[in-house]
Amino acid sequence: MxxxxxxxxxxxxxxxxxxxxxxxxxxxxxxxxxxxxxxxxxxxxxxxxxxxxxxxxxxxxxxxxxxxxxxxxxxxxxxxxxLSADFKLTTTSLILRYLETLLSNDLFVDTINTINILFESLSQEIADQSVMAGSFTTMVPKQLLKLFSPLYLDDDFFKDEYDLxxxxxxxxxxxxxxxxxxxxxxxxxxxxxxxxxxxxxxxxxxxxxxxxxxxxxxxxxxxxxxxxxxxxxxxxxxxLASETDVYENICDNGFELLDLKEGMSYMKEYLFNKSGHNVDFIKKIIK
Missing domain, CATH: 3.40.50 (Rossmann fold)
Known part of the structure; x- marks a missing residue:
């Protein structure tokens, strides 16, 4: 642990x-x-x-x-x-982190490279027809996401938080x-x-x-x-994973001294049975 x-x-x-x-x-x-x-x-x-x-x-x-x-x-x-707020893809956005991880998958490498080749081609066409020349920034996942407007698709319909x-x-x-x-x-x-x-x-x-x-x-x-x-x-x-915690808070309780096994047994009843003498005793101690 x-x-x-x-x-x-x-x-x-x-x-x-x-x-x-x-x-x-x-x-x-x-x-x-x-x-x-x-x-x-x-x-x-x-x-x-x-x-x-x-x-x-x-x-x-x-x-x-x-x-x-x-x-x-x-x-x-x-x-x-x-969803509507997280779709804005701010730096703390869960959707942004998810999409960044998704686009970093090797499955998208060829497509992203193709996009960059098309940008290079467009740059050359502009240079051929203009007194100005330039180049587009090479696209990486983070830059592509600035152009992306996420939508949540489920059952072939776009949904928002009010549909869920x-x-x-x-x-x-x-x-x-x-x-x-x-x-x-x-x-x-x-x-x-x-x-x-x-x-x-x-x-x-x-x-x-x-x-x-x-x-x-x-x-x-x-x-x-x-x-x-x-x-x-x-x-x-x-x-409850700490024997020291259980002993100090349950066993050594000021009412009835319990050993560790008894303390854990009482706590088990408190968590899962919800009622009974031992449950009432635990409630008296901790609530």
């Missing part, structure tokens, strides 16, 4: 994660803080005067080494994603991210904060990628019974 460390001022979150981690619980402030800290760090957003005064400078580390934002990407995936369900708009983002992670050799790893009200088997299938780390803000536990994939976000915030 990797240790993802997210720091903002005095707040520090250590999250043990292989591929994905569920941020489970009702502490929306903590989830919001994690998402905003990741976004500010990867987008290199300059701290405000307040942030500098109170040292709220974001730091994100993987295995105790600060992450280099040049060869690592971050995307916030959510149901309010606007929550699941469809989440999957559209995840599929583009998956393609980038699997095909862009310049990218070391992709980090994703996935905010989704419910999960589907197709969403789960599209987050299982080797060089991607996804934090999933969802209280849906139906698709994953592996307790090590959960980070609890309640009054107490802790990682």
């Amino acid at each position: 990797n240790k993802l460390t997210i720091i903002k001022g005095n707040e520090e979150y250590d999250i043990l994660v292989s591929n994905y981690k569920f941020l489970y619980g009702n502490n929306e402030d903590t989830k919001f803080d994690i998402a905003r800290t990741l976004e500010r760090y990867f987008k290199k957003i300059k701290p405000s005067e307040y942030g500098e005064e109170y040292h709220n400078i974001p730091i994100v580390k993987l295995n105790d080494k600060e992450i280099n934002t040049k060869n690592n990407l971050f995307f916030h995936v959510h149901k309010n994603y606007l 369900s929550i699941s469809e708009i989440i999957l559209l983002q995840l599929k583009m991210i998956k393609y980038i992670a699997e095909n862009n050799k310049k990218i070391e790893r992709v980090y994703v904060y996935l905010e989704v009200p419910y999960l589907t088997s197709e969403i789960i299938d599209n987050i299982k990628i080797d060089n991607i780390i996804i934090l999933i803000s969802s209280n849906d536990t139906f698709f994953d019974l592996d307790m090590s994939n959960y980070y609890i976000c309640e009054r107490k915030c802790f990682d």
Whole structure:
């Protein structure tokens, strides 16, 4: 497992994660803080005067080494994603990153070379008919995309965000991210904060990628019974993959001393059974 460390001022979150981690619980402030800290760090957003005064400078580390934002990407995936805004292909656009990776595929090399040959031919024709001569810039994928107006085509119809369900708009983002992670050799790893009200088997299938780390803000536990994939976000915030976290937050609780095996058993009931004496006991401890 990797240790993802997210720091903002005095707040520090250590999250043990292989591929994905569920941020489970009702502490929306903590989830919001994690998402905003990741976004500010990867987008290199300059701290405000307040942030500098109170040292709220974001730091994100993987295995105790600060992450280099040049060869690592971050995307916030959510149901309010606007295709119309992302079609503008700004520097932070997911669609831009996707299309850059797509056009870098060897399948497009011959076509791009043909375009450049046609530009050279046009330059020569202009020179033959004019007192001025010149040349067109050699086209590479980034320059070609400046001439490109993306549209989302599905079932032979162009769609916008208002035509898509929550699941469809989440999957559209995840599929583009998956393609980038699997095909862009310049990218070391992709980090994703996935905010989704419910999960589907197709969403789960599209987050299982080797060089991607996804934090999933969802209280849906139906698709994953592996307790090590959960980070609890309640009054107490802790990682179920960490025996130390479980012991300090659950076993040594001030009411009834539990051993580690009992603590994990209680947490399993809390996550997956949802009701019962042990579940009520855990709620008393962490909520």
